[in-house]
Amino acid sequence: MNRILIKNGHIVDPGSGKDGVLDILVEDGKIREVNRNLKVENARVIDCTGKYVFPGFIDMHTHLREPGEEYKEDISTGSNAALHGGFTTVLAMPNTKPPIDSRGLVEFVIRRSKEEKKSEVFPVGAITKGREGRELAEIGDMREGGAIAFSDDGDWVKNSSIMRRALEYSKIFHTVIISHAEDPDLSRLGVANESALSYKLGLRGKPKESEYIAIFRDIALSRLTGGRLHIAHVSTKESAQLIKMAKEEGLPVTAEVTPHHLIFTEENLEIFDPVYKVNPPLRKNEDREFLIEALKEGVIDVIATDHAPHASFEKEDEFLAAPFGMIWLDFAFSALYTFLIQKNKLDLKTVIQSLTTGPSKILGLDDRGSLEKGKRADIVIFDPEKDIEITRNFLKSKAKNTPLFGNKLKGKVIITIKEGEVFEW
Numbered sequence: 001m002n003r004i005l006i007k008n009g010h011i012v013d014p015g016s017g018k019d020g021v022l023d024i025l026v027e028d029g030k031i032r033e034v035n036r037n038l039k040v041e042n043a044r045v046i047d048c049t050g051k052y053v054f055p056g057f058i059d060m061h062t063h064l065r066e067p068g069e070e071y072k073e074d075i076s077t078g079s080n081a082a083l084h085g086g087f088t089t090v091l092a093m094p095n096t097k098p099p100i101d102s103r104g105l106v107e108f109v110i111r112r113s114k115e116e117k118k119s120e121v122f123p124v125g126a127i128t129k130g131r132e133g134r135e136l137a138e139i140g141d142m143r144e145g146g147a148i149a150f151s152d153d154g155d156w157v158k159n160s161s162i163m164r165r166a167l168e169y170s171k172i173f174h175t176v177i178i179s180h181a182e183d184p185d186l187s188r189l190g191v192a193n194e195s196a197l198s199y200k201l202g203l204r205g206k207p208k209e210s211e212y213i214a215i216f217r218d219i220a221l222s223r224l225t226g227g228r229l230h231i232a233h234v235s236t237k238e239s240a241q242l243i244k245m246a247k248e249e250g251l252p253v254t255a256e257v258t259p260h261h262l263i264f265t266e267e268n269l270e271i272f273d274p275v276y277k278v279n280p281p282l283r284k285n286e287d288r289e290f291l292i293e294a295l296k297e298g299v300i301d302v303i304a305t306d307h308a309p310h311a312s313f314e315k316e317d318e319f320l321a322a323p324f325g326m327i328w329l330d331f332a333f334s335a336l337y338t339f340l341i342q343k344n345k346l347d348l349k350t351v352i353q354s355l356t357t358g359p360s361k362i363l364g365l366d367d368r369g370s371l372e373k374g375k376r377a378d379i380v381i382f383d384p385e386k387d388i389e390i391t392r393n394f395l396k397s398k399a400k401n402t403p404l405f406g407n408k409l410k411g412k413v414i415i416t417i418k419e420g421e422v423f424e425w
């Protein structure tokens with residue numbers, strides 16, 4: 001029997017409500033017991049005095065670029081970067097080349113994840129064939145093949161009739177439809193938040209209304225169908241207010257926010273560095289502050305990274321030509337710890353909840369997300385006293401498109417345990 005005893009760590013597990021110094025016994029990949037002063041024979045003992053112990057993180061929004069764009073990232077490097085950052089489960093978005101819009105491709109991603117044995121990768125299937133927005137993809141078939149959720153991420157499903165069908169299917173196949181909420185007619189060609197600053201900088205803007213209108217329509221369709229709707233990367237105050245109203249009405253709507261929309265603002269664009277170019281764009285400080293409050297209130301359920309790796313030659317192109325996105329998997333939690341928790345903007349419990357039970361509930365992943373007895377032994381050990389430096393050497397990701405490159409962050413994931421397997425960093 002494979003036994004691990006995690007001793008004297010400060011456990012923060014919103015799922016079970018545990019918050020204090022406790023021991024965890026892991027047996028054959030599962031949590032066997034969580035209690036004070038556990039004593040067992042024949043166990044590998046990991047002393048966690050002065051360290052935090054969390055459930056393995058779940059990132060419900062990543063781009064791993066396989067198949068088709070392996071020069072940016074692949075399932076091997078992406079799932080290793082995830083594990084390095086404490087993410088034991090990740091969802092891979094289907095805007096690959098070709099898009100993941102068939103059962104064969106869904107099964108390919110699952111097979112590749114099993115071969116790699118790193119963070120467990122669940123494919124998100126495309127809502128429409130080729131992600132072209134014209135014809136519904138084989139949602140039932142992909143679901144049977146293991147697709148966990150469905151999204152045309154990168155694009156909104158503009159056709160309301162198709163989105164209506166997708167939401168109806170979400171009920172039949174017990175899944176969730178993730179909306180990249182952006183009305184392209186309003187935002188096309190935009191590269192920044194539309195504001196006085198974007199005019200000053202001469203950058204074409206994406207108005208907040210392109211997100212608001214898309215979310216409004218999607219909520220209306222969730223109301224019509226009763227279908228499970230999840231709003232990806234919410235970036236504005238008004239969007240969060242809309243989601244709050246939908247939740248108060250009792251609609252089956254959930255939402256996520258990215259670390260970049262919690263940490264950065266449009267003012268970061270003043271230096272014209274495309275590393276800050278993301279979609280949706282960085283908004284104003286008042287939006288950022290509102291999103292933090294929405295997370296605290298439970299209006300936003302999840303922090304999801306939108307890890308978007310790109311090659312240096314692409315991201316270091318001029319602002320208009322560079323692609324959208326930044327990477328996060330290797331260091332998201334250290335960044336959240338440094339910029340939000342240490343600065344008392346967010347409490348540790350809210351952040352851990354949004355990375356664990358938040359996503360596990362939405363995705364129906366009942367076997368993980370908490371350190372309760374019987375769950376998968378997916379565990380993060382975090383040393384708040386160690387620093388990390390974001391260098392090429394540190395990153396397991398193939399990409400380095402992050403504004404934090406070269407920076408130091410407070411706190412380090414020192415061990416990730418996935419189903420009882422220990423990875424030391």
Ligand code: DOR
Nearest residue numbers: 063154278279308324325
């Ligand atoms: O910043 C982004 N990057 N937003 C998206 O919606 C897509 C993503 C990507 O695939 O690079």
